[in-house]
Amino acid sequence: MAGSSTLTKERILGAAEVLFARRGFDGASLRQLTAAAGVNLAAVNYHFGSKEKLVEQVFRRRLDALNARRLDALGKVVGREDTHLEDVLAAYIRPALELSHDDNGALFMRVLARAFAEHDDSLRQFLSENYGHVMRQFTHEFARLLPQLSKSELYWRIDLVTGALTHAMSGFGMIQRKSGVSEQQHREQTAQHLIRFAVAGLSHP
Template structure:
């Protein structure tokens, strides 16, 4: 579907997401975004006000839903499987992998996330911490209940490692590619199970 089928705001967000994925945040100008979206600069200023706000909204429109799905799955995991580690990890991993497979820009957004890790953008990092830090804290609290002997610092290190491994898995540029004849859903399920087992072993490891 061409961008012309979307609202002006959505066309700007689609264009920005694609360009941020390809070029990064610093190298993408608002003029490039307006050219890709086929709108004028006034439309960007009207809907977003600034480039920083545009960057934030590119994240918000996908991460709000993903965060809500994660927290919903986390509550279910804690209620249905108290004290079990892997259901909590599944609640963190599976919604993200599902979002990565979204045909309407999910793959591009994963590259945008990778850019956020790679580029030094203090404004974006503050926005992500302010908006979504509570999600990580909720998972840390639930994980801590399963790992009473693990210190807070080690727990947060391991949650960071899981986030990095998940981003890599979502980007699908590692050694494991989807085999021909295997559906995306099946491939995603296999990836999630493998990552959850891997992460569980890491969280359970003794502190050095």
């Protein structure tokens, strides 16, 4: 087997991320996409099999790393004797925030928010099968740290917090940083906003 052109696949994935964020999965055509990527129209079907498979790979490329970092961060805080709720939330939020400040990572968060709102069955099943265990582990930890909440009460709050975070992160591509604030400071302020909000939403009396 020869070259296994990683270059073309990566160009397609990059252009797909941009156009899916801007026009949606249906709205972005393979002709726009391949033109933006500078590759031939047939390259998508050759390298990915179909448009739907391409969509899955767009998610895989980012979510594999993102959720691995989330679980890694979670593992580092649950081992200790006194785990704080905000540490668990930071383990969920901070990796996504770091992703948002990388190249087109913010655009991917838009794609993710779109998929979240679409309620598309096949896509939801794909995400659930491949990354459902991440949410399950976090949920388990939330339940442990909030024993006063009933199961249904906890699920309500997690659902609301998830909606808030997803929505907020989908807008990260468009916020203009105040002048005089370094990117480091800005990211830390954003993290604090999200974490404190999530703590309040989960643990209010």
